[in-house]
Each structure stands twice: as structure tokens, then as C-alpha cells.
Amino acid sequence: MSVKPVFTGLAAAVAISLSFGVTAADISEWSKDTVSGETDEAMHMEADLENGRDVYEVCSACHMPEGWGFTDGTFPQLAGQHRPVLIKQLADIRALNRDNPTMYPFALPESIGDAQALADVTAYIEKLPMNPENGKGEWAEGTPEFEQGKKLYADNCVRCHGEHGEGDKVKFYPRIEGQHYAYMLRQFEWIRDGKRRNANPDMVEQIKNFTDKDMKMVINYISRVPVKKEDLAPSVNWKNPDFD
Numbered sequence: 001m002s003v004k005p006v007f008t009g010l011a012a013a014v015a016i017s018l019s020f021g022v023t024a025a026d027i028s029e030w031s032k033d034t035v036s037g038e039t040d041e042a043m044h045m046e047a048d049l050e051n052g053r054d055v056y057e058v059c060s061a062c063h064m065p066e067g068w069g070f071t072d073g074t075f076p077q078l079a080g081q082h083r084p085v086l087i088k089q090l091a092d093i094r095a096l097n098r099d100n101p102t103m104y105p106f107a108l109p110e111s112i113g114d115a116q117a118l119a120d121v122t123a124y125i126e127k128l129p130m131n132p133e134n135g136k137g138e139w140a141e142g143t144p145e146f147e148q149g150k151k152l153y154a155d156n157c158v159r160c161h162g163e164h165g166e167g168d169k170v171k172f173y174p175r176i177e178g179q180h181y182a183y184m185l186r187q188f189e190w191i192r193d194g195k196r197r198n199a200n201p202d203m204v205e206q207i208k209n210f211t212d213k214d215m216k217m218v219i220n221y222i223s224r225v226p227v228k229k230e231d232l233a234p235s236v237n238w239k240n241p242d243f244d
């Protein structure tokens, strides 16, 4: 009883590191370079949800009180995103490691506060229920493009973003299930073409040969993966009661 699970765990760990194709050192290299300073500081702070709500007020102007953004992709959905991912993205935007001219002034310490503000607002956002009707690509299940996207996803994305796009909190891999198609398409293209400086180099390598059609098919697929019901708001008409 005690030997077998240990062995299985070890075998699984080896299998995972092999299928990754990159060593643990590579992964921590990326984390070390990009996940430092303010991200690290905020990650280790206790969050004050009430202050998080107050900070979120300024964000709600663009990301909406529900944190759902817009299906047209101008503003991403933030609701339900992993807190470490949110912290890293905010810290990256503040450090000008990710371009976001629209949001930059609102994300600055002068505007919302220091690392504690990041810790608080991200704890608040992570708990918001997600939009049950995110923006989707044009190809419904059963079409050849959907099926091809599913295959591309399994071959190129699962190892980081997970079976159904759930991401990985610990490794700072974003949750992409339930995100708006148009937003993801833009980010994917920027990552592929080197316009998003905080991108993960292993992802860039993985997708460098994707054509525009491949990109649309894989993003179409992930935009249509159903999100667990308990993570979704009860209806598309749900309003965040904190902002009544």
C-alpha cells in the first residue's frame, strides 16, 4: 500500500517531465525572470477582499462590474482567472513588460496602490463567477475546423493549459477556457509574432509554425469548451451585487 502509490507518483512525475520536452530548469528560468519582484511580493500577502472590491471599482469601468469584459474581445474576461496569473499580468503591465496603453495609467501604484492593492484586487476578481456566454469562434462542434482545432489543442496546448483550458495556478499558466474568442485570438497572434514581451518562450516555440487558420481553429475550439457549471454565473443577466 505504501510502496505502490509512491512509485506511481514518481513514474507520473517522470512521464510528465518527459512529455514536457523542457526541463524543470527551463520552466523555473522563465518564472525566475518574469515572476519576480512585485508579483512575488503580492503573492505572499494576505488579501483584504473588502479593499479588493474598492480597488476593483476603477477596473469595472472597462472590465465591467461582473469582470466579464466584452465578447468582442476589446476587454478580456477577468472573472475566474487564477490569482497568480492576474497578479503577474498586472505587475507585468505596470513594469511595461506587457503593452497595454489603455489600461496602464489605471494600473499604476499612484492610481490603485502598491503590491497590497494587487494582492487584494486579484483575490476579489478570482472569486467572481464567470460569464456563461463567452464570445465564441464561428465553427460549431462537428465541423471539420472544430475537430482540427481540437486536435491542434491536444497536440500543442494541453501540456500547459490543461485538458480543458484550466491552466495552472502554480506555474502561472492562464486559464483560457471561457475566455472570449476575439481576445484570445489577438493575444495568441501577439505571442506568436513576438509582440507580447512577457510571453512564455516555450509557448512561442510551440506555436511558431501555426498559420492564421490553425490559430483560428485552435482558439475556436478552446472558446467552445464548456466551463464547469459551478464556476459560472447562474445566467447572462446576473449582476454583481457589490456594485448595485
Ligand code: HEC
Binding pocket: 055, 056, 058, 059, 060, 061, 062, 063, 074, 075, 076, 077, 078, 085, 086, 089, 090, 099, 100, 102, 103, 106, 107, 112, 121, 174, 186
Ligand atoms: C481603460 C480601460 C481599462 C481599465 C480601467 C482597466 N483595464 Fe485591465 N485591460 C484593459 C485592456 C484593453 C486589456 C487587454 C489588453 C490587451 O489586449 O493586451 C486589459 C487586460 C487586463 C489583464 C490581463 C488579462 C489576461 O487575460 O491576460 C488584467 C489582469 C487586467 N486587465 C486587470 C485589470 C485591473 C485589476 C484593473 C483595475 C485596477 C484594470 N484591469 C483596469 C483595459 C482596462
Ligand code: HEC
Binding pocket: 088, 152, 153, 156, 157, 158, 159, 160, 161, 172, 173, 174, 176, 184, 185, 187, 188, 198, 199, 200, 202, 203, 206, 207, 218, 219, 222
Ligand atoms: C510551454 C507552455 C505553453 C504552451 C505549450 C502553450 N501556452 Fe499559451 N501561455 C502559456 C503561458 C505561460 C502564458 C502566459 C504568459 C504570460 O505570463 O504573459 C500563455 C498565454 C496564452 C494566451 C493568452 C491568455 C491571456 O489571458 O492573455 C492564450 C490565448 C494561449 N496562451 C493559448 C495557447 C494555445 C491555444 C496553445 C496551443 C496552441 C498554447 N497557448 C500553448 C504557456 C503555454
